[in-house]
Amino acid sequence: MRTTLVIARLTFRxxxxxxxxxxxxxxxxxxxxxxxxxxxxxxxDLNRPGNVGLIExxxxxxxxxxxxxxxVNFLSVMMAxxxxxxxxxxxxxxxxxxxxxxxxxxxxxIVLGKCLGFGVMLTLYLLLMGGGVVxxxxxxxxxxxxxxxxxxxxxxxxxxxxxxxxxxxxxxLSTLANGVLVFGMYGIxxxxxxxxxxxxxxxxxxxxxxGIISSLIIPSEALWKRAAYEMQxxxxxxxxFSPFTSGSVPSPLMxxxxxxxxxxALLLAVRQFRRRDL
Amino acid sequence: MHSMPLCIVQKDxxxxxxxxxxxxxxxxxxxxxVAVADLTLTVERGEVFGFLGPNGAGKTTAIxxxxxxxxxxxxxGKILGVPxxxxxxxxxxxxxxxxxxxxxxxTAEEFLRLHGELYQMSAERLKRRVPELLDLVGLEPHAGKRxxxxxxxxxxxxxxxxxxxxxxxxxxxxxPTSGLDPVGRRLVRDIIRDLRQGGTTVFLxxxxxxxxxxxxxxxxxxxxxxxxxxxxxxxxVEGELTVEVRARGLTPGVVSGLSRWSLxxxxxxxxxxxxxxxxxxLPDINxxxxxxxxxxxxxxxxxxxxxDLFIQIVGTDGGL
Numbered sequence: 148m149r150t151t152l153v154i155a156r157l158t159f160r161x162x163x164x165x166x167x168x169x170x171x172x173x174x175x176x177x178x179x180x181x182x183x184x185x186x187x188x189x190x191x192d193l194n195r196p197g198n199v200g201l202i203e204x205x206x207x208x209x210x211x212x213x214x215x216x217x218x219v220n221f222l223s224v225m226m227a228x229x230x231x232x233x234x235x236x237x238x239x240x241x242x243x244x245x246x247x248x249x250x251x252x253x254x255x256x257i258v259l260g261k262c263l264g265f266g267v268m269l270t271l272y273l274l275l276m277g278g279g280v281v282x283x284x285x286x287x288x289x290x291x292x293x294x295x296x297x298x299x300x301x302x303x304x305x306x307x308x309x310x311x312x313x314x315x316x317x318x319x320l321s322t323l324a325n326g327v328l329v330f331g332m333y334g335i336x337x338x339x340x341x342x343x344x345x346x347x348x349x350x351x352x353x354x355x356x357x358g359i360i361s362s363l364i365i366p367s368e369a370l371w372k373r374a375a376y377e378m379q380x381x382x383x384x385x386x387x388f389s390p391f392t393s394g395s396v397p398s399p400l401m402x403x404x405x406x407x408x409x410x411x412a413l414l415l416a417v418r419q420f421r422r423r424d425l
Numbered sequence: 426m427h428s429m430p431l432c433i434v435q436k437d438x439x440x441x442x443x444x445x446x447x448x449x450x451x452x453x454x455x456x457x458x459v460a461v462a463d464l465t466l467t468v469e470r471g472e473v474f475g476f477l478g479p480n481g482a483g484k485t486t487a488i489x490x491x492x493x494x495x496x497x498x499x500x501x502g503k504i505l506g507v508p509x510x511x512x513x514x515x516x517x518x519x520x521x522x523x524x525x526x527x528x529x530x531x532t533a534e535e536f537l538r539l540h541g542e543l544y545q546m547s548a549e550r551l552k553r554r555v556p557e558l559l560d561l562v563g564l565e566p567h568a569g570k571r572x573x574x575x576x577x578x579x580x581x582x583x584x585x586x587x588x589x590x591x592x593x594x595x596x597x598x599x600x601p602t603s604g605l606d607p608v609g610r611r612l613v614r615d616i617i618r619d620l621r622q623g624g625t626t627v628f629l630x631x632x633x634x635x636x637x638x639x640x641x642x643x644x645x646x647x648x649x650x651x652x653x654x655x656x657x658x659x660x661x662v663e664g665e666l667t668v669e670v671r672a673r674g675l676t677p678g679v680v681s682g683l684s685r686w687s688l689x690x691x692x693x694x695x696x697x698x699x700x701x702x703x704x705x706x707l708p709d710i711n712x713x714x715x716x717x718x719x720x721x722x723x724x725x726x727x728x729x730x731x732x733d734l735f736i737q738i739v740g741t742d743g744g745l
Binding site for chain 1: 489494495496513516518520526527528531542543544545587
C-alpha cells in the first residue's frame with residue numbers, strides 16, 4: 148500500500164512538473180475571472196430597480212450558474228481524459244514501466260496509484276473550477292445554488308468514471324486508440340443525451356430509449372444531466388425543460404450504475420495490466 | 426517485510442540458500458513467434474554469469490520472465506528461491522533494463538529516491554544510499570540535474586545506480602555497457618568486480634564478448650531461446666591454445682619431433698603453428714627447439730578467444 152502512494156505521488160508530481168497543472172490552473176483562473184466579470188455586469192443589471200422581478204432574477208442567476216458549470220463539466224472531462232490517456236500505454240511504449248514493474252510491488256499498485264494521483268489532481272481542479280463558479284455566484288449575486296454539493300459530487304463522479312475508463316483503455320490499447328475510444332464513447336453519450344432530451348420534450352419514447360441506451364454505453368452525460376437536475380431552480384423543475392436539464396431525468400439507479408461502471412472499469416484496468424507482457 | 430528469511434544474508438550459509446536463479450523448461454511464445462523455446466538454467470549464489478547469444482536469441486525475453494515483466498507460456502522457475510512473478514522475489518533484486526528509459530523529468534537524486542521508495546527503503550537508509558550511489562557511478566556533480574539533460578552514458582550510469590540501491594543479492598544487467606565509452610565500461614567492470622567480492626550474484630546479458638571474458642565466472646550460450654552450452658569461463662580460456670612460433674633453422678626432423686606435445690603442427694618456412702592442450706609444455710618446447718640449434722625469435726601462445734568460441738557454438742548466421 149505504501150508503494151501505491153509512491154506511485155500516486157509520482158503521478159501527481161509528473162503532472163505538476165510537466166506544467167499540466169500550471170496550464171490548467173492558469174486557464175482556470177482566467178476562466179473564473181471572465182466568468183466573474185460577466186456575472187457581475189449581468190447581476191448589476193438585474194438589480195436595477197423595476198428591471199426584473201425577484202423570481203426572474205434568481206432564474207437568470209441559476210441559468211448563468213448552470214452555464215458556468217456546464218463548461219466546468221466539459222473542461223473537467225477533458226482534463227480527466229487528456230491527462231490520463233497516455234499514462235499506462237505511454238509508459239509501456241517508452242519502456243519507463245520496466246524499472247517500476249521490476250520492483251517488489253504488485254501491478255495493481257501501479258494502476259491504483261495512478262488512479263489515486265490523477266484522482267486527487269482532478270478533484271482539486273474540479274473544486275477550484277466548480278467550487279469557484281458556485282462561490283462567485285454566491286459572492287457577487289448572493290445566490291445560493293440549490294444542492295450545490297450534490298451536484299458537484301455527481302460531476303466529480305463523472306470525472307472519476309472517465310478517468311477509470313481511460314486507465315482501462317491505457318492498460319489495453321495504444322495511447323491513440325485509447326483516446327479515440329474514450330472520446331468516441333463520450334461523444335455517443337453526449338449525442339444520446341441530447342436525443343433523449345428532445346425525445347422527452349416531444350414525447351417520443353424511441354428517442355428517449357436511444358438516450359438511455361447510450362447512457363448504458365457510458366453514463367457520463369447522464370451524470371451531468373442528473374447534476375444539472377439537482378442544481379436547477381424549482382421553477383425550471385416545474386417547467387421541466389431548459390438547455391441544461393431534461394424532462395427525462397436520469398434516475399438514482401443510473402447513478403448506481405455509474406458507480407458500478409467506474410469500479411468495474413478500474414478493476415478491469417488492473418486485470419488487463421496484470422496480464423500484459425511488458 | 427524485514428523479517429523475511431530472504432533478507433538475511435550470510436555468506437557462509439550460501440550453500441544452504443536456494444540458487445540465485447533456477448529455471449526449468451521456460452518457454453515464451455508471442456503469437457506464432459517463439460521467443461524462448463526451452464530454457465533450463467541454474468545460477469548459483471555469488472556467481473557472475475554471462476548470458477550470451479546473438480541478437481534476437483531471447484536473452485531479453487528471458488530476463489523479463491525472470492522479473493515477472495513477461496509471464497512464461499510454459500515452464501517455471503525461481504529467483505532467490507521465490508517463484509517467478511511473485512513481488513517478494515524482487516525485493517532483493519536489482520535490474521538495469523536494456524533501453525534504460527526512465528522518467529526523465531526527475532533529477533538524478535529524485536530518481537534514485539523514487540526507486541528506493543519502491544523498494545520500501547527507509548528514509549535514513551535512502552539518505553545514506555543515494556549519495557553513496559551517485560558517487561559510485563560518478564554522477565555526484567549532476568545530482569540536481571534532470572535526467573532529460575543526461576547523455577546516454579549518464580543514463581546508463583544512473584540506471585546502474587538504481588539497480589544497486591537496495592544492496593541486492595542478485596543483479597540482472599541487460600547489455601549494461603552497450604552505450605558506454607571506455608571509461609564507463611571500465612566503471613561497470615569495476616562495479617561488477619566489487620559486487621562479486623561482496624558475494625552478490627550478477628546475471629549479465631551481453632554480446633560484448635570481451636567484457637564477458639573479463640568479468641564472468643560462467644557463461645551460457647543461447648540461440649533461438651535454447652541453451653546450447655554452459656561452461657565455466659576459466660575452463661574455456663585455459664583450455665586449448667594455439668602457439669605461433671617464428672624460428673630459423675627448422676628441419677623436418679625437428680618439426681615432426683614436436684608432435685609429442687602438439688595436437689597439430691603446421692610449418693611454413695620460418696613459421697610454425699602448434700595447437701596445445703594447455704600452456705604447461707611451453708618451456709619444454711622452447712628448450713627442445715633451442716637444444717636442436719633452432720634460433721627462436723618468437724613463441725607466442727594465444728588462448729582461444731570467447732569470440733572464436735561464440736562463433737564455433739552459435740554459428741556465423743547470427744541466429745537468423
